Amino acid sequence: MSRVYFIIVMIFCFTFKNLAQDASNANTQQSFMTEVPVGGAAEMDDLKSLLDLELEDRLNLHLAWGPSGQNKSQELASKSTAYTTSSIPLPSQAEYQALIDIYQSTGGANWINNTGWSTADPNAVQPVGGWYGVGVDPYGRVTSVNLIQNNLVGTLPASIQNLVNLESLWLFTNNLSGQLPNVFHKLPNLKDIQMAENQFSGSIPDSIGFSTSLEVIGLAKNALTGTIPTGVGNLSSLKWLILYDNQLTGSIPSSLGGLSSLEYLYLYRNDLTGSFPSTIGNLTNLKFIGLHGNRLSGLIPTSIGNLTNLEEFFIYDNEIEGSIPSSIGNLTNLTNIWMSNNKLSGSIPSSIGNLNQIHTLFLMQNQLQGPIPPEMGGMTALQYLRLSENKLDGQIPSELGNLYNIIDFMVDVNELTGQVPPSICAFAQFSEI
Numbered sequence: 001m002s003r004v005y006f007i008i009v010m011i012f013c014f015t016f017k018n019l020a021q022d023a024s025n026a027n028t029q030q031s032f033m034t035e036v037p038v039g040g041a042a043e044m045d046d047l048k049s050l051l052d053l054e055l056e057d058r059l060n061l062h063l064a065w066g067p068s069g070q071n072k073s074q075e076l077a078s079k080s081t082a083y084t085t086s087s088i089p090l091p092s093q094a095e096y097q098a099l100i101d102i103y104q105s106t107g108g109a110n111w112i113n114n115t116g117w118s119t120a121d122p123n124a125v126q127p128v129g130g131w132y133g134v135g136v137d138p139y140g141r142v143t144s145v146n147l148i149q150n151n152l153v154g155t156l157p158a159s160i161q162n163l164v165n166l167e168s169l170w171l172f173t174n175n176l177s178g179q180l181p182n183v184f185h186k187l188p189n190l191k192d193i194q195m196a197e198n199q200f201s202g203s204i205p206d207s208i209g210f211s212t213s214l215e216v217i218g219l220a221k222n223a224l225t226g227t228i229p230t231g232v233g234n235l236s237s238l239k240w241l242i243l244y245d246n247q248l249t250g251s252i253p254s255s256l257g258g259l260s261s262l263e264y265l266y267l268y269r270n271d272l273t274g275s276f277p278s279t280i281g282n283l284t285n286l287k288f289i290g291l292h293g294n295r296l297s298g299l300i301p302t303s304i305g306n307l308t309n310l311e312e313f314f315i316y317d318n319e320i321e322g323s324i325p326s327s328i329g330n331l332t333n334l335t336n337i338w339m340s341n342n343k344l345s346g347s348i349p350s351s352i353g354n355l356n357q358i359h360t361l362f363l364m365q366n367q368l369q370g371p372i373p374p375e376m377g378g379m380t381a382l383q384y385l386r387l388s389e390n391k392l393d394g395q396i397p398s399e400l401g402n403l404y405n406i407i408d409f410m411v412d413v414n415e416l417t418g419q420v421p422p423s424i425c426a427f428a429q430f431s432e433i
Helices: 040-065 072-079 093-105 158-162 206-210 230-234 254-258 278-282 302-306 326-330 350-354 374-378 398-402
Strands: 134-136 142-146 168-170 175-179 192-194 199-202 216-218 240-242 264-266 288-290 312-314 336-338 360-362 384-386 391-395 408-410 415-417
Touching (some): 093 142, 093 158, 206 230, 254 278, 278 302, 302 326, 326 350
Parallel strands (some): 142 168, 168 192, 175 199, 192 216, 216 240, 264 288, 288 312, 312 336, 336 360, 360 384, 384 408
16 A cells, blocks of 8 residues: 555654643643644545555456456456357357347447457357457357456446356446346356446346355446345355445445455445444455445444454544444454544553554544553554544553554644653654654
């Protein structure tokens, strides 16, 4: 997340003065509040924008290469030219017609690349292995359609349900519109749907919950509305659920707890409401949770502590309340926590000090109380710590001097007293003190 961290380094190393300016009383301790300069809303907006870009770049890279490290886009492209001789069997009539329908309903004549498609005879079945973006198996059956960034304009025909051997459907970054066809459950081999960055509207078909072979659902950056279908929870093979930047409403269905293979949950920047389902604790393979920019409320369930593979947890800009559960200390693989701008209260749990791999902890703009736990001194990988705009009190613990990797440390607009420990001010990593 390198781009996220081109930020202004700020730390406040000074003795807090009392309001009466009584310099003769060496034991005087008062809070520092709004007189301390902060990064400001504009700087935080910039951080969020950089984070969004970073998350999207990493997502695209991960999906393009896949977990095996092989470039999936190149793999699909190579399949499209692997079987071009006349000896290769033809696709079925239904498969061939489905491809013709895709071409005709999405403005194929104006595609950026329509090799093979534009010269096809719609009345006579031909080999399609040489068509741009079409992958076939040795039997001539269509297994993939990859038409990303190819100026597809229009709607998807329902006849794609006849591509019964289809495994991958990649149509992202085009200008497709209308409702998603209610056909995915009729494609028994479909593993990968990626149709982000289009203009699809309407709801996600409930029937998608019967597409039990799905491993990736990528529908981000469309105009989808309605709720997340409860049937999605039936997809036990699903690893990626990518629905960010839509207009989805309602709550996160508790049925998502059935996604036993899920590793990445991208639901941010929708209009989701309600509370965290406690069943999220069943998703023990989760590595990424992105729920920021919704209107979620309620408590963070203690079951979050079951997600011991979790690496990144983004829930900022919601209305989540209550305390941070102590079970968060179980998540020792965490590297990023952004919980800012919620309604969290209570104290910071001392167990958070167990997170010795974390390098970003943003808890600002909440209602957290009590002292900064000295156990946070055990978070030795921490680089960015922001606790601003809470109700924290007491002194900054000297144990924070163990955070030798710290670069950004902000605790302004709290009720802290005393001195910043000299060991913190002495860190050479600070670019500004």
